[in-house]
Amino acid sequence: RKVGGKAKIKIAEIELKPVSFLDAQNELFAQLIESNNDLKTKNKDFKRRQDNLVRDLKKSKNMLVEMEKEKNGIEDKLYERFLPILNAKKEKIRELEKNGVMRASVHALSDEEDDYGSATDEDPDESTVSKESLDEAGPSNKRSKSTMDDSLGLLDDSLT
Numbered sequence: 001r002k003v004g005g006k007a008k009i010k011i012a013e014i015e016l017k018p019v020s021f022l023d024a025q026n027e028l029f030a031q032l033i034e035s036n037n038d039l040k041t042k043n044k045d046f047k048r049r050q051d052n053l054v055r056d057l058k059k060s061k062n063m064l065v066e067m068e069k070e071k072n073g074i075e076d077k078l079y080e081r082f083l084p085i086l087n088a089k090k091e092k093i094r095e096l097e098k099n100g101v102m103r104a105s106v107h108a109l110s111d112e113e114d115d116y117g118s119a120t121d122e123d124p125d126e127s128t129v130s131k132e133s134l135d136e137a138g139p140s141n142k143r144s145k146s147t148m149d150d151s152l153g154l155l156d157d158s159l160t
Helices: 021-115 131-159
Strands: none
Touching: none
16 A cells, blocks of 8 residues: 555564463463573583583693603703714814814925925916825825714714
8 A cells, every 4th residue: 555655565464363471471481491491401512512622622731741841852862862973073073174284284394395496487376286285185085084984883873
């Protein structure tokens, strides 16, 4: 029907039945009690899940603490094995460098003595390496490499 230029549309029609107040009240309370019981069941389930999650979290934290202690223990053991090897290598490097510096200074002194009174046809600006200096450097490199190989054996022994 049209009233005042506005259109009205019928969306739904609900039939009402006469019901006694007590029956309506009982149905409403029954529905509320049933809904309350469902909510209590859900709350118990969520509480159980929460307790499980809290228990799992505590268990995981304890495992994490234990694993961290184990990791630190393993690190300490590795450092105990590694540091002596590293220090021995450093000492060997220092020793080799010291010997290398001494040899270089000895060779420099002997070269200066050999150069005294010799011909001066070489240009002092040229930086050429003579065959003799290469031959002298070769065995010392081989010797230091073999001693380094021996210390690598020390590393292999400590890992087994």
